[in-house]
């Protein structure tokens with residue numbers, strides 16, 4: 463090993479929308495895959511002694527053709543003799559559809575699959591998890607004091623894959639997998655979320671994004687998540703010392719430490735603002751509505767009442783995750799009003 467190897471910077475090159483990050487003998491290609499209209503997942507193909515995909519995107523028509531086009535660019539333009547058939551392993555950073563849905567692709571079946579528990583339950587029992595999620599959002603909407611119409615929600619109650627299609631391995635913090643890549647368990651966005659360390663690169667999944675602050679979910683709905691857990695995982699990745707953060711959406715993160723701090727400050731400010739907005743008594747719907755009236759730029763709509771059901775639920779989840787933190791730290795008090803809808807007041 464060259465004595466300077468540890469200090470050699472990663473090299474970047476972009477052709478036809480695909481970016482190659484190279485370091486020593488490792489090449490990581492970022493393929494943009496449109497999972498849903500306007501929502502791009504960065505799928506990474508990592509090549510050293512073997513080929514590995516990190517996240518696969520959602521199996522939409524566009525997503526599928528984007529992934530296939532990415533492989534064609536890597537072979538044709540970058541001169542890397544690799545096809546989807548050569549991929550030996552797939553790592554899925556967490557159990558959200560825009561990261562695992564492409565597992566339906568017949569060209570990916572039969573491969574080794576690595577995920578952190580309990581997110582692996584979406585592979586073991588996708589339908590059961592889907593039904594649990596539907597129950598969760600119904601109860602959240604009732605608790606918020608809303609009567610939501612769920613009929614406009616995108617229904618993907620089954621996917622065309624099962625556990626037997628893959629050689630599934632559950633991975634844990636600091637496990638070494640494939641060519642020595644390190645697993646870092648980073649719960650928060652989901653309970654089993656993992657980041658993957660490889661040379662100077664940390665593949666971030668949705669733990670850190672360059673522009674957006676990753677979505678928070680209330681721990682009362684899902685165990686192993688919550689704002690406190692997420693903030694601890696922010697501190698964790700900030701201290702790992704990786705040179706480049708490669709997120710599953712948006713752009714390369716040049717300083718994981720600085721971006722972690724920005725996100726922490728954002729949440730602290732939101733906690734403070736929620737205390738101001740809440741005053742002496744609001745239910746979750748009113749609190750969420752009034753918070754986003756002050757921040758329409760965060761939802762790209764004048765108010766949450768203009769959002770579709772899915773985005774409306776995301777807004778409720780986000781604020782509930784913060785409210786839980788405020789109640790636990792004694793900054794907010796909760797009382798049950800008539801109809802069982804909790805009301806919050808700044809302490």
Ligand SMILES: [Zn+2]
Pocket residue numbers: 558560561668710711
């Ligand atoms: Zn995502």
